[in-house]
Structures are given as C-alpha cells and as structure tokens.
Amino acid sequence: MGIHDTGEQAVKQQNNEYAARLWQYKQAETISLMIHVGRQLGLFEHMAGVGPISAKELSEKSGLHERWVLEWLRLQAAGKILNYMPDDGRFELPEVGIELLGDDRSPSFMLENFDGGTPREAVDALLKSFRTGLGNTYESSGPEGARRGETRHWKAAKNQVVPRMIPVLDGVEEKLKNGCMVADVGCGDGAIILSLAESFPASTFHAFDPNKHAVARVKEVARDMGLDNVEVHRSSGENIPASGQYDLIITFDCIHDMTHPDLVISKIRESIKEDGTWFIKDIRSKPRFEDNLRNPMLAMMYGFSLMSCMSSAMSEEGGAGLGTLGFNPAVAEEMSRAAGFTRFLMHDFKDPGNLYYEVRP
Numbered sequence: 408m409g410i411h412d413t414g415e416q417a418v419k420q421q422n423n424e425y426a427a428r429l430w431q432y433k434q435a436e437t438i439s440l441m442i443h444v445g446r447q448l449g450l451f452e453h454m455a456g457v458g459p460i461s462a463k464e465l466s467e468k469s470g471l472h473e474r475w476v477l478e479w480l481r482l483q484a485a486g487k488i489l490n491y492m493p494d495d496g497r498f499e500l501p502e503v504g505i506e507l508l509g510d511d512r513s514p515s516f517m518l519e520n521f522d523g524g525t526p527r528e529a530v531d532a533l534l535k536s537f538r539t540g541l542g543n544t545y546e547s548s549g550p551e552g553a554r555r556g557e558t559r560h561w562k563a564a565k566n567q568v569v570p571r572m573i574p575v576l577d578g579v580e581e582k583l584k585n586g587c588m589v590a591d592v593g594c595g596d597g598a599i600i601l602s603l604a605e606s607f608p609a610s611t612f613h614a615f616d617p618n619k620h621a622v623a624r625v626k627e628v629a630r631d632m633g634l635d636n637v638e639v640h641r642s643s644g645e646n647i648p649a650s651g652q653y654d655l656i657i658t659f660d661c662i663h664d665m666t667h668p669d670l671v672i673s674k675i676r677e678s679i680k681e682d683g684t685w686f687i688k689d690i691r692s693k694p695r696f697e698d699n700l701r702n703p704m705l706a707m708m709y710g711f712s713l714m715s716c717m718s719s720a721m722s723e724e725g726g727a728g729l730g731t732l733g734f735n736p737a738v739a740e741e742m743s744r745a746a747g748f749t750r751f752l753m754h755d756f757k758d759p760g761n762l763y764y765e766v767r768p
C-alpha cells in the first residue's frame with residue numbers, strides 16, 4: 408500500500424466519521440423527543456425503583472397501550488437510557504437514570520429539560536432575527552417560558568445558594584440575619600430571591616424583571632408562600648432606583664442577556680451601599696472561542712445563545728449582544744471596574760456550568 412492509498416483511506420475515514428456525527432445529532436433529536444414523551448406519560452416515574460420490568464407490566468402500571476410502550480422501551484434501550492435484559496426481555500431504569508430522570512426530588516433531576524423541542528413560531532422568529540438583526544425578549548416566550556427550569560432553579564436556590572454560597576460572601580449572611588435590603592435584578596421566576604426572603608425574614612427583598620410573565624409568576628409564588636418581605640417590580644435593570652440603599656444585589660444568569668449591560672451595571676453601582684455586595688452568577692466561559700472548544704457542551708450553549716441569551720441581548724437596536732458565552736471573567740471584571748467597583752473576587756463553587764463573582768464598591 409502506497410502513501411497515496413493511506414492518505415485516501417484517512418480522508419475516507421474522516422468523511423465517514425463526519426457523516427456518522429451528523430446522524431448521531433439526528434438520532435439525539437429523536438431520543439430527546441422520546442424522553443419528552445416518556446416525561447409527559449410518566450413512564451420514567453413508573454420505572455423508578457421497580458427494577459427490571461416488561462412492556463406488559465409497564466403498560467398495566469401506566470394504563471398505556473402495550474405495543475406502543477414496547478416500541479418506546481426499545482428506543483430507550485437502543486439509546487442506552489435503559490438497560491435491556493435479553494434473558495427475559497425486560498427493561499430497567501438504572502440507578503443513575505432514576506436520579507436524572509425518575510425522581511424529581513433528586514438534586515440532579517434533569518427530565519424537565521426535555522421539553523419536546525422548539526415551537527415552530529420560535530424557529531420562525533429566529534429566522535427573522537437572522538434577517539433583521541433584532542432578537543426577541545424573554546417576555547416573547549410567554550408564561551411557559553417564564554417557568555422554564557423553575558424546578559431546577561428552586562433546587563439550586565435551596566440546596567446551594569442559601570446554605571453554601573451566601574455564607575461564603577464576606578459579611579453578607581450576618582447582614583441578612585440582622586435585616587438588610589436586597590435586590591434581585593433580572594429575577595426570572597424568583598427562585599433565588601424568594602428562597603432568600605423565606606430564609607431571612609428580617610430582611611427586605613426587591614425583585615426586578617422586565618418580563619411581565621416572570622413578574623406575575625414571582626408575585627403568585629410569593630403570595631402562595633405567604634411572604635410579606637418581598638416587593639416585585641416590572642422593571643429592567645436600567646430603571647431600578649439609584650438609591651444607594653441595597654446591601655446585597657443579585658444578578659443571576661442575566662447580565663449576558665441584557666441589551667445594555669454597561670448601563671445596568673452603572674445603575675447597580677449607584678443603587679448599592681458603599682459597603683454592599685453585588686453577587687453575580689454567569690456562565691462558565693473563557694474569553695477566547697478556541698479556549699472554550701474543550702467544553703463538550705459548547706455547541707448546545709451556542710444554541711441557547713441563539714434561541715434566548717444573545718437574542719434577548721440583541722432585542723433592541725444597538726444591543727450589546729454578549730450572549731451565553733459573553734460575560735466571562737475578563738469581561739465581568741473589566742465592566743465592573745469601569746462602573747466604579749473596586750473589589751472583584753471570583754468564586755468557583757464547582758458548578759460545572761457557571762462561575763460566581765463577589766463584587767464590591
């Protein structure tokens with residue numbers, strides 16, 4: 408075999424791998440949809456903790472048609488989501504599958520991410536954005552959009568933010584216990600600020616978000632929780648009061664979504680006390696694209712950016728368009744200092760998707 412043949416073989420091999428990769432993406436799309444179908448029908452819940460189960464048994468348990476259940480089980484086993492027992496033709500949701508898909512109390516439960524794909528109107532809006540340059544606000548994804556990821560946010564708030572992160576911030580827990588003023592800018596579904604309001608009843612909490620659906624949701628949950636130390640305002644960060652009254656300001660996963668993050672950060676500087684703390688959560692990323700390529704989920708992050716984050720950040724003429732990967736540690740520090748903050752500390756809480764910053768005047 409000559410050098411020429413080996414070269415040709417290598418190219419052929421690479422081409423085959425390229426095509427296989429495309430088919431894997433197509434297959435992942437199908438499996439994702441069928442995980443969503445299983446979620447809607449409660450199939451993972453029915454399988455959790457019961458060990459190996461046949462299609463007949465699962466159809467009896469779920470009240471669903473056996474033939475359809477069998478085809479679904481085979482798809483999930485082919486996708487290695489379920490174990491298959493060839494001896495008796497049963498299927499099993501493994502222990503890790505129970506944690507991720509079968510038990511909504513588990514901290515790593517992720518079934519709600521399988522939401523059945525993107526509605527046609529959202530794809531049409533995306534196509535339009537490519538032509539006009541203008542993106543879509545979070546509000547445009549309706550009341551459903553304002554609740555996306557809610558269960559995950561509440562778990563993170565209760566299991567991580569309140570007990571693990573707040574105590575690490577210099578002097579903050581003490582102030583919260585004694586009674587202080589807190590603002591959450593871009594509060595979304597309100598999981599963080601409402602968890603804090605519940606844990607620290609002596610303090611006062613102001614939640615801000617421009618999305619009317621998010622605001623309605625936060626008000627509804629605050630009422631259900633019986634909280635009387637929370638005010639919820641429909642307002643973008645640019646318009647919060649420049650009162651210098653806040654001891655703690657939170658911006659979680661939202662600076663990169665803003666059309667004018669520089670204006671919002673300046674407003675945060677004006678509304679925070681001189682000994683206050685600005686606590687930021689933003690996506691774990693590095694300044695250079697090539698340095699992010701090692702992230703195995705990078706393509707998905709760019710998908711989130713095109714569908715939500717960059718779209719929101721480009722939703723006005725002249726929008727900064729930072730997007731999902733845009734508020735990395737270098738940008739965060741530079742923008743904070745430009746707004747007059749002098750102390751910038753990065754916390755790595757071993758959250759694989761996010762970094763945290765404690766920023767002070």
Ligand SMILES: C[S@@+](CC[C@H](N)C(=O)[O-])C[C@H]1O[C@@H](n2cnc3c(N)ncnc32)[C@H](O)[C@@H]1O
Nearest residue numbers: 545593594595617618643644659660661664665
């Ligand atoms: C990804 S969500 C994060 C919500 C919440 N902080 C959380 O951690 O779940 C981004 C939020 O930023 C809000 N947002 C977008 N532009 C904003 C702005 N200029 N000022 C304040 N909030 C903004 C959106 O309405 C949305 O609720």
